Amino acid sequence: MFVIYIHHDVPVHVRSDLKGKHREHCLCYSCNRFKPDSKENCRIAKEVYAVCVREHVVLPVWECPKFETIKASLEEEEEDEEE
Numbered sequence: 001m002f003v004i005y006i007h008h009d010v011p012v013h014v015r016s017d018l019k020g021k022h023r024e025h026c027l028c029y030s031c032n033r034f035k036p037d038s039k040e041n042c043r044i045a046k047e048v049y050a051v052c053v054r055e056h057v058v059l060p061v062w063e064c065p066k067f068e069t070i071k072a073s074l075e076e077e078e079e080d081e082e083e
C-alpha cells in the first residue's frame with residue numbers, strides 16, 4: 001500500500017509501512033563518518049543527500065563498504081551474498 005504526502009513542499013509517494021522509517025534503516029545514522037553538520041561529513045553521504053535534495057527522494061544507505069560503526073555492535077555474520 002502506498003500513500004502520498006507533502007515532503008518539503010513536494011507531494012511524494014511512499015510505501016505506507018516505510019513512511020518515516022528512513023533513519024531506522026539507514027546505516028549512516030550508526031556510522032562514525034556521518035557528520036551532517038560538518039565539513040568533515042562523509043563524501044558518500046553528501047552525494048546521497050545531494051540527490052535527495054535535487055530529486056525529492058529519500059535514500060537510506062542499506063550497504064556501505066566505508067561504514068565505521070560507532071559502537072562495538074557489529075554482529076559476527078559472514079554472509080555477504082544476499083541480494
Ligand code: SF4
Nearest residue numbers: 028031042044064066
Ligand atoms: S561511510 Fe557509508 S554508512 Fe558511513 S556515513 Fe558514509 S555512506 Fe553512510
